[in-house]
Each structure stands twice: as structure tokens, then as C-alpha cells.
Amino acid sequence: xxxxxxxxxxxxxxxxxxxxxxxxxxxxxxxxxxxxxxxxxxxxxxxxxxxxxxxxxxxxxxxxxxxxxxxxxxxxxxxxxxxxxxxxxxxxxxxxxxxxxxxxxxxxxxxxxxxxxxxxxxxxxxxxxxxxxxxxxxxxxxxxxxxxxxxxxxxxxxxxxxxxxxxxxxxxxxxxxxxxxxxxxxxxxxxxxxxxxxxxxxxxxxxxxxxxxxxxxxxxxxxxxxxxxxxxx
Amino acid sequence: xxxxxxxxxxxxxxxxxxxxxxxxxxxxxxxxxxxxxxxxxxxxxxxxxxxxxxxxxxxxxxxxxxxxxxxxxxxxxxxxxxxxxxxxxxxxxxxxxxxxxxxxxxxxxxxxxxxxxxxxxxxxxxxxxxxxxxxxxxxxxxxxxxxxxxxxxxxxxxxxxxxxxxxxxxxxxxxxxxxxxxxxxxxxxxxxxxxxxxxxxxxxxxxxxxxxxxxxxxxxxxxxxxxxxxxxxxxxxxxxxxxxxxxxxxxxxx
Numbered sequence: 001x002x003x004x005x006x007x008x009x010x011x012x013x014x015x016x017x018x019x020x021x022x023x024x025x026x027x028x029x030x031x032x033x034x035x036x037x038x039x040x041x042x043x044x045x046x047x048x049x050x051x052x053x054x055x056x057x058x059x060x061x062x063x064x065x066x067x068x069x070x071x072x073x074x075x076x077x078x079x080x081x082x083x084x085x086x087x088x089x090x091x092x093x094x095x096x097x098x099x100x101x102x103x104x105x106x107x108x109x110x111x112x113x114x115x116x117x118x119x120x121x122x123x124x125x126x127x128x129x130x131x132x133x134x135x136x137x138x139x140x141x142x143x144x145x146x147x148x149x150x151x152x153x154x155x156x157x158x159x160x161x162x163x164x165x166x167x168x169x170x171x172x173x174x175x176x177x178x179x180x181x182x183x184x185x186x187x188x189x190x191x192x193x194x195x196x197x198x199x200x201x202x203x204x205x206x207x208x209x210x211x212x213x214x215x216x217x218x219x220x221x222x223x224x225x226x227x228x229x230x231x232x233x
Numbered sequence: 234x235x236x237x238x239x240x241x242x243x244x245x246x247x248x249x250x251x252x253x254x255x256x257x258x259x260x261x262x263x264x265x266x267x268x269x270x271x272x273x274x275x276x277x278x279x280x281x282x283x284x285x286x287x288x289x290x291x292x293x294x295x296x297x298x299x300x301x302x303x304x305x306x307x308x309x310x311x312x313x314x315x316x317x318x319x320x321x322x323x324x325x326x327x328x329x330x331x332x333x334x335x336x337x338x339x340x341x342x343x344x345x346x347x348x349x350x351x352x353x354x355x356x357x358x359x360x361x362x363x364x365x366x367x368x369x370x371x372x373x374x375x376x377x378x379x380x381x382x383x384x385x386x387x388x389x390x391x392x393x394x395x396x397x398x399x400x401x402x403x404x405x406x407x408x409x410x411x412x413x414x415x416x417x418x419x420x421x422x423x424x425x426x427x428x429x430x431x432x433x434x435x436x437x438x439x440x441x442x443x444x445x446x447x448x449x450x451x452x453x454x455x456x457x458x459x460x461x462x463x464x465x466x467x468x469x470x471x472x473x474x475x476x477x478x479x480x481x482x483x484x485x486x487x
Contacts, residue, residue, distance in 0.1 A: 049336040074338040085333035087243070089250045098246075101239030102337045144333070 001027045001151045008057035017043040019206035030178040032193030033186040040206040041186045049079040078150035084141025088130025103148040115143040135166035152182040236339030237347040244351020265363035272298045295376040303384045303454045315416030318399035323409040345477045356392040380456030387453030390466040397473025404480035
């Protein structure tokens with residue numbers, strides 16, 4: 001399984017939200033997708049998950065293009081948007097059962113129990129999603145992203161707004177997801193990438209400026225990031 | 234198909250765990266009960282007077298109560314249907330769940346169809362409940378049964394047609410108030426569209442009558458089931474689904 005982003009751009013009228021982003025992610029890799037606010041991270045992720053069509057360039061997931069084989073791509077990906085997509089009036093169990101059915105899971109009960117176990121949601125299964133704490137909402141969001149056991153998991157700022165304890169828990173959860181899957185983790189928190197990821201992709205003003213394995217970085221991640229924003233990389 | 238059913242099921246669940254469905258059903262039942270009682274009382278008064286006039290007035294049928302009852306409910310639907318459709322898309326966009334639906338392995342048409350089926354089930358529950366009033370006539374008097382059935386079919390098709398139109402309107406709106414208001418205005422327009430038909434006359438008058446869901450359901454409420462009207466309502470529902478589909482598709486290219 002391989003995720004390949006090839007020179008994608010997203011244009012809204014005359015404004016380029018993304019002008020030229022390219023990178024690859026392989027099976028078993030957790031890729032940290034870094035960039036300052038407004039760099040085009042969310043737009044790129046939305047193109048990867050077929051929510052937005054690229055204005056130019058292409059993205060392939062497992063060899064399927066988002067332009068021509070969107071249906072196949074959607075089967076392979078699990079996606080957590082910036083705000084966990086929850087129905088506040090449903091309980092966690094009802095919500096996860098709905099998502100499992102939506103994603104065509106055969107054994108819904110088993111999939112829901114597995115996702116609940118993996119994301120440590122046992123104590124809130126019968127609580128309404130609208131009444132959960134932010135940390136639990138985020139975990140339910142991750143549970144829905146992995147409920148159909150996708151090959152590629154895409155997480156958009158999964159730790160934003162969480163307290164330190166919740167951040168540690170979510171990071172552990174992401175690390176455990178990385179085994180055998182492609183995980184793309186969008187964030188602007190540098191230590192998160194150092195702790196969780198194998199590879200870093202930095203974008204700035206809609207362009208890829210760094211794509212390297214963490215072990216291959218010549219300088220610290222912080223220095224590399226700052227230099228990339230100044231245009232020294 | 235599984236995706237369609239999952240979405241329909243979730244819609245029904247969301248309607249019935251929030252107060253909206255109960256509010257709409259209670260309102261529909263209260264108004265239905267009120268109008269039914271009113272028409273029944275009018276009928277009794279008329280009957281009493283006509284008996285006193287010793288055959289001076291032609292006999293009237295109990296089925297006229299049913300006809301008047303369903304016709305009045307048509308107007309009530311104009312106000313209640315937008316209450317159910319206004320949340321269909323705006324709430325998904327507000328909760329961020331729209332992104333979940335679009336990035337799931339189900340087609341856009343399945344999303345729209347699933348939503349419509351959930352709405353249709355809720356509307357039919359409402360219509361079945363208010364139709365219990367005319368069915369009382371069967372137990373306590375001798376009305377003709379077929380017109381009661383055709384009236385039920387007429388109001389059901391009208392509710393589904395209104396639902397599809399209001400859903401299409403709601404699919405273009407970003408928030409619930411806009412979706413609800415636009416739905417109400419559109420349905421009101423549909424309700425009165427054939428009003429100038431008589432004055433206009435000619436082909437335009439006929440066209441206005443043809444596109445009016447009220448005129449199309451009128452015959453059924455009188456007891457005549459016509460294929461033309463059934464085809465009209467199926468076309469109206471298809472048009473509503475198609476417009477909703479196009480609107481959701483366009484969302485990706487904004």
C-alpha cells in the first residue's frame with residue numbers, strides 16, 4: 001500500500017490554497033504533515049480523501065487515482081477531519097454502528113467493539129456524543145476513522161485543543177495504528193512529529209519544502225522547520 | 234444499498250431522539266384533530282338544517298368531510314414539512330458530518346436517497362397518524378371506503394412531493410433558518426401557483442394547474458386515483474432528488 005501525492009494544486013478563483021505539494025507515504029510509515037496555519041494542510045488532506053478535487057496534479061492511494069477512482073480510494077481510507085464528525089444526538093455505540101454500516105463493514109457489532117477497545121471508549125459507549133469531553137470526542141473521531149480497518153489513516157490535527165494527558169493518550173493510540181498501515185498526521189506541533197512519526201513532510205505557502213525521514217534530518221526538526229519557513233531549505 | 238439504508242436509519246433515529254419529529258407529529262395531530270372535529274360539526278349542522286327544510290337541500294355525503302379535511306391538511310403540510318427538512322443538510326455541515334458522508338464509500342446519490350427515505354418514513358408516520366381520524370367514520374357511520382383510501386394516497390403523495398422539494402431547497406442552504414425559510418416560501422409558492430389559472434386561461438392556465446401539487450392531489454382527495462397525478466408526484470419527487478444530488482455534487486467544486 002502506498003499513498004502518492006503528485007504536484008497537486010487547489011485553486012479557488014485566483015487564490016491558490018495549495019500550489020505544488022508532492023510526497024509519498026509507504027506501508028508502516030507514520031508521516032508527519034507539518035506546516036504553519038494557512039499553509040494548505042487541510043486542503044491537501046481534503047483532496048487526499050476525495051472531499052475536494054485537485055485543480056491540477058493527482059493523488060493515488062494503492063494505485064487508485066482520486067480523480068478517476070474515488071470510490072476505490074474511499075474504501076481504503078479512514079479520515080478524521082479537524083473537527084470530529086459526530087452526531088451529538090446519538091450515543092457513541094449508535095454513532096459507531098452507523099459509521100460501520102456506512103463504510104460497508106460486514107460484521108458491524110465486531111467492528112464497533114474492536115474500535116471501542118482500541119480507542120478506550122468502554123466507559124462512554126452509551127453516552128451521547130454531544131455530552132463527551134473534547135478528549136473523548138477526539139477518540140470517537142479516531143474510532144470512526146479506523147472502524148473499517150482501512151489501509152490508510154489520515155488525521156487532521158488530532159491533538160489540537162486537548163490537555164497534556166489526553167495528548168499523550170492520543171499519541172499512543174496513533175503509534176499503535178501505524179503498524180502495517182499508512183498514517184498521515186497533520187499537525188503544527190513539532191514535538192508531536194518527533195515523538196510519533198517516521199517521516200516528515202513540511203509545506204509552506206502551498207508548496208512542499210521538506211520531505212525526509214526523521215533519521216535523515218541533518219539538523220533538529222525545529223531548526224529544519226524554521227529554515228524551511230524562511231526559505232533556506 | 235446498505236449505505237442508503239444506514240443513512241435512512243440514522244435520519245429516522247436523529248428525528249426521533251430530538252424533539253423535532255415529536256413537535257411536528259404533535260402539531261399535525263392537534264391541528265388534524267381540530268379540523269376533523271370542526272368539519273364533522275359543520276356536517277352535523279348542515280344535516281340538521283337540511284332535515285328541517287324537508288328535503289329542500291340536496292343530500293350530502295360523509296366523504297365531503299374527508300375531502301375537506303385532507304385539503305386543509307395540505308396547507309398544514311406547507312408549514313410542517315420545512316420544519317423536518319431544514320436540518321437535513323445544514324446540521325450535517327455545522328457538525329462536520331457532511332465531510333464524513335462525502336468521504337465514505339457511498340455515492341452522492343445514495344446519500345441523498347438515504348436522507349429522503351428517512352424523511353419519507355417520518356412524513357408517512359405523520360400522515361398515517363392523522364389518517365386515523367377519517368377512519369373513525371368507518372366505525373361510526375357508513376362512508377364510502379375508496380375515497381378515504383384515495384384521500385390518504387393523495388395526502389401521502391403530496392407530503393412526499395413537498396418533502397422532496399423542501400429537501401432540494403435545504404440542500405443549497407448553509408444554515409437551518411435559511412433552509413427552513415426558503416423551504417416554506419417555496420412550498421407556499423407551490424401551494425398558490427394555480428390560483429391565477431382561471432384568470433389567465435389558455436395553455437398557461439392549464440400549465441399552472443398541471444404543475445400545482447394541490448390541483449394534482451385534488452382529484453385523489455375527491456376519490457379519483459389518476460395515473461396522471463401519480464406520475465406527476467413521482468416526477469416531482471425525482472426532480473427534488475435530482476436537484477439535491479446536483480447541489481451536493483456542486484459542494485465539492487465550491
